Amino acid sequence: MSDRPATVSRSASVTLAVAAIALVLGALAFIVSETLGAAAWTTPRYSYSGNYVSDLGNPQCGAYDGRMVCSPWHMLMNSAFFVQGALVGCAAWLLGRVLAGRSRALVRGVGVITAVGFVVTGVVPSSPQTAAQGTLWLHYLGATLAIAGTNTLAILVSRQWRRLQIPAPVGGLGVGLGAVGLLVTVLWPAIFGLVPPGIPERVAVYVFLLWQLCFGGFALHVTQPMRLLLERPSASARH
Numbered sequence: 001m002s003d004r005p006a007t008v009s010r011s012a013s014v015t016l017a018v019a020a021i022a023l024v025l026g027a028l029a030f031i032v033s034e035t036l037g038a039a040a041w042t043t044p045r046y047s048y049s050g051n052y053v054s055d056l057g058n059p060q061c062g063a064y065d066g067r068m069v070c071s072p073w074h075m076l077m078n079s080a081f082f083v084q085g086a087l088v089g090c091a092a093w094l095l096g097r098v099l100a101g102r103s104r105a106l107v108r109g110v111g112v113i114t115a116v117g118f119v120v121t122g123v124v125p126s127s128p129q130t131a132a133q134g135t136l137w138l139h140y141l142g143a144t145l146a147i148a149g150t151n152t153l154a155i156l157v158s159r160q161w162r163r164l165q166i167p168a169p170v171g172g173l174g175v176g177l178g179a180v181g182l183l184v185t186v187l188w189p190a191i192f193g194l195v196p197p198g199i200p201e202r203v204a205v206y207v208f209l210l211w212q213l214c215f216g217g218f219a220l221h222v223t224q225p226m227r228l229l230l231e232r233p234s235a236s237a238r239h
Helices: 010-040 053-057 074-098 101-123 128-133 136-158 168-191 198-223 225-230
Strands: 062-064 067-069
Touching (some): 053 074, 053 101, 136 198
């Protein structure tokens, strides 16, 4: 059951604004790093449908898992995984301060799992070396936790649109995007080989990036962080 509507105090507004900034920055860091990494890939050209996102973090050049992989800016993409995880985890923890009870515990718990997933994805890249070392499974586990975790967060947080004073359509959009991401994640093994491998992965990833930008953007519109920064707290708020 969703939390009851509540008036967001100045303290809660500041917390929500910082969480929103973290979500937007995390998504932008991911998108910019992916775009730059893909543009730097020239031998052969990077394919958004034929290559995985993780290929951009592969530190080795050559044939790998049936495709040619060579990502000159692999460190940038792996750093983006780490930054995204840290910022999403931070945002989830902060949002927990605005929520209460079971909602707080769920959002924070999923946020921690998601952050760990992103960090593991960046620290243990998908590459011939990790495959030879027998640690490739850690990358797959991390990527699964990151994708499933962020889409789950999209649903959990968006359902609290009243308490967070986010417009109902934005809350509904977040729930829908998260549901699509989780559905694709679950169906991924069943459709493997039927469509180019990069397509289902990008659907599952891009929907939560879109949620981060939409939810974060509307939260910033509601909280108006510049106004909060310039506004002096009232005497009642200080005591």
